[in-house]
Amino acid sequence: MNKLKLVMVGNGMAGVRTLEELLKLAPDLYEITVFGAEPHPNYNRILLSPVLAGEQSFDDIVLNGLDWYEQHGIDLRLGRKVVSIDRKKRVVIADDGSSAQYDRLILATGSNPFILPVPGNRLEGVIAYRDIADTEQMMQAARTHSHAVVIGGGLLGLEAANGLRQRGMDVTVVHLADWLLERQLDKTAGELLKQALEARGIRFRLSEQTDELLDYGTGRVCAVQFKGGDVIPADLVVMAAGVRPNTELAEKAGIPCNRGIQVDDCLQTYDPRVYAVGECANHRGIAYGLVAPLFEQAKVCANHLAMLGTARYQGSVISTKLKVTGIDLFSAGDFMGGDDTETITLSDPIGSVYKKLVIKDDVLVGGCLYGDTLDGSWYFQQICGGADISGVRDHLMFGKASIEAAGIRAAGLSASEGAARA
Numbered sequence: 001m002n003k004l005k006l007v008m009v010g011n012g013m014a015g016v017r018t019l020e021e022l023l024k025l026a027p028d029l030y031e032i033t034v035f036g037a038e039p040h041p042n043y044n045r046i047l048l049s050p051v052l053a054g055e056q057s058f059d060d061i062v063l064n065g066l067d068w069y070e071q072h073g074i075d076l077r078l079g080r081k082v083v084s085i086d087r088k089k090r091v092v093i094a095d096d097g098s099s100a101q102y103d104r105l106i107l108a109t110g111s112n113p114f115i116l117p118v119p120g121n122r123l124e125g126v127i128a129y130r131d132i133a134d135t136e137q138m139m140q141a142a143r144t145h146s147h148a149v150v151i152g153g154g155l156l157g158l159e160a161a162n163g164l165r166q167r168g169m170d171v172t173v174v175h176l177a178d179w180l181l182e183r184q185l186d187k188t189a190g191e192l193l194k195q196a197l198e199a200r201g202i203r204f205r206l207s208e209q210t211d212e213l214l215d216y217g218t219g220r221v222c223a224v225q226f227k228g229g230d231v232i233p234a235d236l237v238v239m240a241a242g243v244r245p246n247t248e249l250a251e252k253a254g255i256p257c258n259r260g261i262q263v264d265d266c267l268q269t270y271d272p273r274v275y276a277v278g279e280c281a282n283h284r285g286i287a288y289g290l291v292a293p294l295f296e297q298a299k300v301c302a303n304h305l306a307m308l309g310t311a312r313y314q315g316s317v318i319s320t321k322l323k324v325t326g327i328d329l330f331s332a333g334d335f336m337g338g339d340d341t342e343t344i345t346l347s348d349p350i351g352s353v354y355k356k357l358v359i360k361d362d363v364l365v366g367g368c369l370y371g372d373t374l375d376g377s378w379y380f381q382q383i384c385g386g387a388d389i390s391g392v393r394d395h396l397m398f399g400k401a402s403i404e405a406a407g408i409r410a411a412g413l414s415a416s417e418g419a420a421r422a
Contacts, residue, residue, distance in 0.1 A: 003031040006305065007092055007102035009082045009249065011036030013045060014278030014294040015108025016064055021302030023072055029306065032074045033100045035092070037081040038131060041066050046291065048135050052163030058132055075100075085253035087271055104273055104305060107250055107261055111243035111279040111289070116151060120213030125221040126237045129160050141236040142167035149173075149224045149234040151210055153180040155322060157240035158193075161202050162325040164236070172203040172232060174210060174224065176241075184320045184331050188347070189354055189370040196327055196352065205232075213237055245280045245287050260287035265312040267301040277301050284315055292316065319380045321373060327352075330376035333366035333383040334358055341365065346397050355397060362390040375399030 006022075008015050011034055019032065036042075040062075047061040069076040080094040085105070093099045113128035115121050125145075127137050141148070142164055150161045153175030165171045173180075179190030180197075194204055209227040213234075216222050224234045245260040256262045256270045260282025267275045267283075277297045279289055288294060293316035303311035319332035337343050337358040346355040351371070357379070358366035363386050367379045378400040382389070395402045 004029060004103040005101050006030035006032045006104045006106070007100045008032070008034045008106040008108055009092060010106075010108030010110055010278070010280075011038065011042055011076070011078070012108060012110050012278060013042065013063070013291065014110075014298055015106060016042040017295050017298040018106060018108070018277050018301050018305075019072075019074070020064075021299050022305050025302060025306035025308065027072075030104070032072070033102075034069070034074055034076050035080050035082045035094055035100070036076065036078045038133070039079040040132060041069065041076070041078070043132065045131070048129075048132065049159035049163055051132070052135050052138055052160065053166045054163075082249060085249060085274075087253055087274070090273065102273070105275070106301070106305075107255075107269070107274065107276040107280060108278050109246040109249055109280040111287075112246050113239055114242040114244055115239050116210060116241055118210055118212055120215060120221060121239075123213055123215050123221040124219055125235055126213060126239065128239045129156050130243070138164060138236070138238065139167065142169050145235040146170055147172075147233040148236040148238065149232065150238045150240055151224075152240035152242065153177065153204070153206070154183070154240060154242070155181065155324065157238070158197065158324050160238050160240055162197070162200070164238075165200060165202055169236070170203075171201075172205060172234075173197075174205045174208050174226075176207070176209060178207050180204075180206075181322075181324070181329070184322065185329065185370070186336055186356060186368050188345075188356070189329070189368055192349075192352065192354055192370050193324065193327060193329070197325065200325070243279065243289065245282065247280060250276070250280075258282060259285075265300075265314060266304045266309075267297055267313060268304070275301050275305065283313060286315065288316060288318075290318065290320065293318070317380075317384055319376070319383075321376055328369075328371060328373040330369040330373040330379075331367065332376070332380045333364075334360075335366040335368040337366065344393075344397050357396060359389065359393075362388050364389050364396070375401075 042064040044061045050056040082092045083095050084093045090102050091099050113130045148164045148169045148171045150157045150173045161171045161173045179187045180193050211227045212225045213221050214223040221237050223231050225231045247257040250261045251257050261276040263276050263281045278294050300311040300313040322329045341358050341360045344357045353371040356368045364382045
């Protein structure tokens with residue numbers, strides 16, 4: 001029997017995880033072709049920062065080497081960007097003129113870095129930070145230049161800043177918000193992180209807006225000018241100010257998009273032969289950028305491609321566990337809180353530990369941890385489970401071990417039951 005043809009556009013973490021899950025369920029169902037715009041096999045983008053810092057090599061972060069594709073009979077076409085989809089003929093066409101027929105198509109096109117629309121954003125020395133090519137450019141610049149400015153105080157921006165500082169550059173991080181990692185941390189934790197990074201020699205300009213990148217007639221960026229008129233030197237500018245789902249290909253093919261390729265609970269698009277997973281997909285109004293939700297999507301998508309049809313993706317409860325330049329951070333749920341919530345906090349500035357738990361109607365609804373994240377996963381289970389914590393309030397801040405040591409068992413608040421609920 002002839003195999004069905006499966007084509008995947010994109011060779012990143014979410015897409016390849018979908019193939020891994022599919023091969024477990026139905027290893028002989030499809031003849032698989034993968035188009036990757038980069039000239040590399042699948043690698044772990046999360047570990048680009050250790051490569052930048054000189055702690056790992058590119059080979060160390062490859063997830064699926066060329067032998068993996070060969071072993072599974074996958075036709076891997078690297079360095080080829082798909083430029084069009086003919087949905088009537090069910091064929092994709094790449095920029096080199098090559099094409100592939102499909103019965104099912106996975107769009108795993110990821111996201112594109114947001115480049116600030118300011119004068120000078122196309123000068124030499126102005127780069128984004130999304131892939132290994134960007135990382136190599138930054139490493140090269142660090143060998144020959146001194147002053148780096150990173151625009152964006154999110155995770156990628158801070159990792160870029162730390163890596164460039166470790167390579168000997170003078171680094172300033174420019175951030176529009178009042179504190180770092182404002183989507184993952186509250187203001188107190190953000191300030192602690194800033195102080196820790198300042199101790200490593202990184203400078204910060206918070207609540208600051210970039211007005212123009214200057215080259216003084218050289219063709220290469222030389223300085224950054226802010227809205228208030230201040231100017232600081234910069235012979236390397238790294239844009240890490242967010243990403244946008246890469247929907248261009250889907251839009252050209254007439255597939256509905258709105259801040260991502262719109263998918264249902266099966267990860268199918270408007271065209272039932274076409275699926276989308278990862279950062280390019282918009283599910284119930286949300287485009288996820290963290291690895292855990294993308295891998296959950298991959299599992300569901302694979303289930304339907306395997307024609308089992310038993311899985312549904314209903315969205316993800318977000319928790320963020322990060323290690324920013326060696327500093328452990330965790331947040332989940334409504335960690336900011338509000339007028340209808342109460343908070344319990346523990347602050348140990350000398351030990352560089354800060355914990356904040358948010359409670360609403362005797363239920364843990366959010367948490368933010370800095371420095372000590374040992375109980376992060378357990379807190380996340382309780383947030384998902386919605387257990388009544390009224391009987392353990394005095395011990396809650398000290399985590400699972402404290403509650404167990406006290407011999408308290410409150411309203412389903414146990415590790416096993418919390419996990420089951422989650």
